[in-house]
Amino acid sequence: MTSTWYELAAESRGESAWELYHENAKRSRDDGMPVRAAAPAPQRDYSDLTALALAPASSPASPAPATSTAVPLPSLAExxxxxxxAVDEPVDVFVSIEAVTGLPECLGWYDARAGALRVIRDGRAGKDLDGALVTPGIRKRAGAIVFIAADFELATAAAGERGYRAALIAAGRRLYALEAAIERVALSAEPVEFYDRExxxxxxxxxxxxxxxxxxxVLGKPG
Structure with missing residues (x-):
């Protein structure tokens, strides 16, 4: 296999997408140092959106009610x-609030610096959320649904094509940390399948x- 995407694209046989991604993100001694942008790509700015304050991180995490799927606000915040x-990684976290005590149904971006949820869409986004999930019925059992998004533009601006890998690795770390944190606050997690474009x-x-x-x-009681 050759080492550049345009050489791959010119070959007569079709290549799988993963082959193109993987080969184009490789680094070798002959390549020299990766080309970096003079300045990092700007991160998305949500500072002008309504902020829903989450409970202070020092608040004790309460166990979920035994007879309810609701997630206590302190537990979600914690x-x-x-x-x-890490707020400087090429990863963003979005949260769909389904049943969290003290919070209205909404969809927001998690602002780690402020400890708040920046509201992107209010509760009327439910129908669109259903359309984005392979199994929308999970919303009936979930207190919240957390989406992890990789910022490929930011990552590749910092490290060239290899930044694509860095973004995926960072997203994997974030997912692992999230699942571990869910367990520590006595809640349970369930993977969610989704339609990418939606x-x-x-x-x-x-x-x-x-x-x-x-x-x-994020389930309010063990599944």
Whole structure:
């Protein structure tokens, strides 16, 4: 296999997408140092959106009611605080609030610096959310659904084509940290399958510079 995407594209046999991605993100001694942008790509700015304050991270995480799927607000705040510790990684976290005590149904971006949820869409986005999920029925059992989006533009601006890998690795770390934090606050997690284009549109992402790569449901009681 050759080492550049345009050479691959010119070959007579069709190549799988993963082959193109993987080969184009490789680095060798002959390549020299990766070309980096003079300045990093700007991150999306949600600062002008309404902020829903989450409980302080120091608040004790309460166990979920035994007879309800609702997630206590302190528990959600604590698990997000634990899972999103690095704010300079090429990863964004979005949360769909389904049944969290003290919060209205909405869809928002998690602002780790402020410990708040920046509201992108209010509760009327439910129908669009259903259309983005392979199994929308999970919303009836979930207190919240967390989407993890990789920022490929930011990552590749910092590290060239290899930044694509860095973004996926960072997203994987974030997913692992999230699932571990959910367990620590005595809740349970369930993987969520989604339709890529619909999920990106729901979160107002372009799908190329930024795209959803994983999602997990936070359940108010063990499944």
């Amino acid at each position: 698990l997000l605080h634990q899972a999103v510790t 999920a990106d549109a729901l979160l107002r992402l372009g799908g190329l510079a930024q795209s959803v790569v994983a999602a997990v449901a």
